[in-house]
Amino acid sequence: MEFGVFSVSDITTDPTTGRTPSEAERIKAVLAIARKTEEVGLDVFALGEHHNPPFFSSSPTTTLAYIAARTSRLRLSTATTLITTNDPVKIAEDYAMLQHLADGRVDLMLGRGNTGPVYPWFGQDIRNGIPLAIENYALLRKLWDEDVVDWSGKFRTPLQSFTSTPRPLDGVAPFVWHGSIRSPEIAEQAAYYGDGFFHNHIFWPPEHTQRMVEFYRRRFEHYGHGSADQAIVGLGGQVFLRKNSQDAVREFRPYFDNAPVYGHGPSLEEFSRETPLTVGSPQQVIERTLGFRDYVGDYQRQLFLIDHAGLPLKTVLEQLDLLGEEVVPVLRKEFAARRPAHVPDAPTHAARVAAKGGAKDATVYAAADGVTGQVTEEVEVR
Amino acid sequence: MSTLAVVSAGLSVPSSTRLLADRLAAATAAALRERGGDPAVEVVELRDHARALADNLVTGFATESLRGAIDAVAGADGVIAVTPVFSASYSGLFKTFFDVLDKETLVGKPVLLAATAGTARHSLVVEHAMRPLFAYLRAIAVPTGVFAAPEDWGGDGGVDRALATRIDRAAGELADLMAGRRQAAPDKGLDGPFGGTPSFETLLRGG
Numbered sequence: 001m002e003f004g005v006f007s008v009s010d011i012t013t014d015p016t017t018g019r020t021p022s023e024a025e026r027i028k029a030v031l032a033i034a035r036k037t038e039e040v041g042l043d044v045f046a047l048g049e050h051h052n053p054p055f056f057s058s059s060p061t062t063t064l065a066y067i068a069a070r071t072s073r074l075r076l077s078t079a080t081t082l083i084t085t086n087d088p089v090k091i092a093e094d095y096a097m098l099q100h101l102a103d104g105r106v107d108l109m110l111g112r113g114n115t116g117p118v119y120p121w122f123g124q125d126i127r128n129g130i131p132l133a134i135e136n137y138a139l140l141r142k143l144w145d146e147d148v149v150d151w152s153g154k155f156r157t158p159l160q161s162f163t164s165t166p167r168p169l170d171g172v173a174p175f176v177w178h179g180s181i182r183s184p185e186i187a188e189q190a191a192y193y194g195d196g197f198f199h200n201h202i203f204w205p206p207e208h209t210q211r212m213v214e215f216y217r218r219r220f221e222h223y224g225h226g227s228a229d230q231a232i233v234g235l236g237g238q239v240f241l242r243k244n245s246q247d248a249v250r251e252f253r254p255y256f257d258n259a260p261v262y263g264h265g266p267s268l269e270e271f272s273r274e275t276p277l278t279v280g281s282p283q284q285v286i287e288r289t290l291g292f293r294d295y296v297g298d299y300q301r302q303l304f305l306i307d308h309a310g311l312p313l314k315t316v317l318e319q320l321d322l323l324g325e326e327v328v329p330v331l332r333k334e335f336a337a338r339r340p341a342h343v344p345d346a347p348t349h350a351a352r353v354a355a356k357g358g359a360k361d362a363t364v365y366a367a368a369d370g371v372t373g374q375v376t377e378e379v380e381v382r
Numbered sequence: 383m384s385t386l387a388v389v390s391a392g393l394s395v396p397s398s399t400r401l402l403a404d405r406l407a408a409a410t411a412a413a414l415r416e417r418g419g420d421p422a423v424e425v426v427e428l429r430d431h432a433r434a435l436a437d438n439l440v441t442g443f444a445t446e447s448l449r450g451a452i453d454a455v456a457g458a459d460g461v462i463a464v465t466p467v468f469s470a471s472y473s474g475l476f477k478t479f480f481d482v483l484d485k486e487t488l489v490g491k492p493v494l495l496a497a498t499a500g501t502a503r504h505s506l507v508v509e510h511a512m513r514p515l516f517a518y519l520r521a522i523a524v525p526t527g528v529f530a531a532p533e534d535w536g537g538d539g540g541v542d543r544a545l546a547t548r549i550d551r552a553a554g555e556l557a558d559l560m561a562g563r564r565q566a567a568p569d570k571g572l573d574g575p576f577g578g579t580p581s582f583e584t585l586l587r588g589g
Contacts, residue, residue: 134585154588184576185585192582204443215576223582265440274445 004044009057040324068102080111104349144173170359191219234301387458409553492559
């Protein structure tokens with residue numbers, strides 16, 4: 001099982017000091033957080049994609065490529081890549097490129113985004129949210145799985161004899177997770193392709209996550225990818241830790257009360273009771289997290305949100321220390337002990353290459369003139 | 383057995399909104415019994431859920447006790463909805479409750495609409511404010527809306543005869559609709575919440 005953190009890249013005023021970091025400062029902070037994630041022994045760093053303030057992360061592959069160069073083991077992912085408004089051709093190219101640069105330490109999580117206005121900025125219409133996610137992903141799959149693509153659809157110009165480059169590393173495309181909080185269509189999509197399903201698992205009560213994951217597992221089995229308990233499930237989660245539980249509550253409360261998404265509503269205590277949020281000691285976080293398994297089954301990836309709502313970098317790095325030293329080693333051991341042998345581990349590039357019979361050079365060598373693009377035979381015929 | 387949910391948005395204790403709600407509930411229950419029914423009445427006092435409703439707006443989900451109130455309305459065969467008039471319309475608390483219901487909750491459900499106010503000059507509020515809301519929710523609002531101003535409470539036996547007549551007429555209309563309606567469908571269980579999700583083949587075809 002993999003453990004990691006995910007960041008939405010928000011630039012938020014620290015409610016305890018009234019200070020707001022600059023973009024430059026936050027971007028550097030996120031790089032430091034990613035490197036620290038590897039240093040303390042966690043497995044995954046995932047970054048969001050947004051195209052409006054207060055977020056900075058409009059170009060996740062640029063950021064992740066930099067992190068790839070500064071790390072050696074950390075798996076890089078997104079949370080989420082906008083499958084609705086990005087051109088699937090550009091996603092195919094960008095993430096295959098990143099996959100090569102990071103030696104396969106890349107997967108991605110597709111989502112529809114959290115803000116309506118983003119659609120028209122990229123020439124789309126929010127009312128087509130689900131159809132865009134369906135058509136764009138079908139094309140993305142084709143661009144990675146087939147060397148030469150002829151394609152036409154509703155939402156972009158047709159492609160004739162198109163080859164997306166670079167080809168996926170070793171002939172195996174990045175693993176894909178589909179993230180959705182409330183849309184069963186997206187769980188259905190993940191199940192159809194046998195891809196992973198990720199539930200944000202932060203904002204709503206666990207029963208909601210349970211229903212979505214159960215639906216995805218059942219449909220995964222229906223489409224013949226394995227039994228329901230072999231489906232690939234990832235969960236989010238939100239924690240704030242201090243050695244002493246009271247210190248955690250006292251320190252986190254102002255960040256909770258003023259948080260952009262759920263602040264100014266329920267109390268920290270109520271939200272902790274109703275949702276998976278855990279603010280407390282390492283032992284409390286361990287117990288709560290192990291409990292997730294009771295309602296989603298054995299799962300493959302746990303990402304924690306620890307970096308948001310104006311929390312200063314120093315605090316976030318301390319959270320990573322606590323996760324790395326006291327929480328994740330115990331979770332690794334306990335989850336592994338509970339997982340039956342037939343339930344797969346988190347998908348890695350190496351394992352997926354091995355499952356396909358080993359690495360192959362997937363390069364499509366062009367028979368064309370490098371300068372003019374003309375194919376030799378065609379020139380001869382004329 | 384049929385169930386009748388009564389939603390009251392009164393704020394004071396005692397509240398004339400709740401008083402009207404209780405009168406309507408009693409009259410409807412009596413009318414249902416006359417038609418051979420054995421109604422169970424469940425009252426939802428929105429004041430008890432005031433904070434949970436505000437929290438639901440912020441978080442997008444209902445706390446457990448609010449969930450209970452929502453389920454009571456969703457599972458009922460008929461609903462009586464009563465609000466005080468605030469600034470010439472239903473109160474914000476009343477509207478918030480209907481805002482957080484899943485949008486299909488009241489489709490085809492018989493609903494009796496009623497309001498109270500401090501002056502008779504608001505007497506058309508049921509027609510100009512409440513009816514459009516419940517039309518949007520595709521509920522079946524009974525033809526008689528019941529409005530009560532202070533003077534309506536002053537007649538014989540506490541309730542003016544004209545108001546009592548309107549209560550009985552509206553209750554009879556609601557009971558007729560409820561009696562002619564099938565019992566609320568039982569929970570479909572496992573296939574329930576996402577049972578209507580189209581298969582991926584349908585989604586791929588743009589369905």
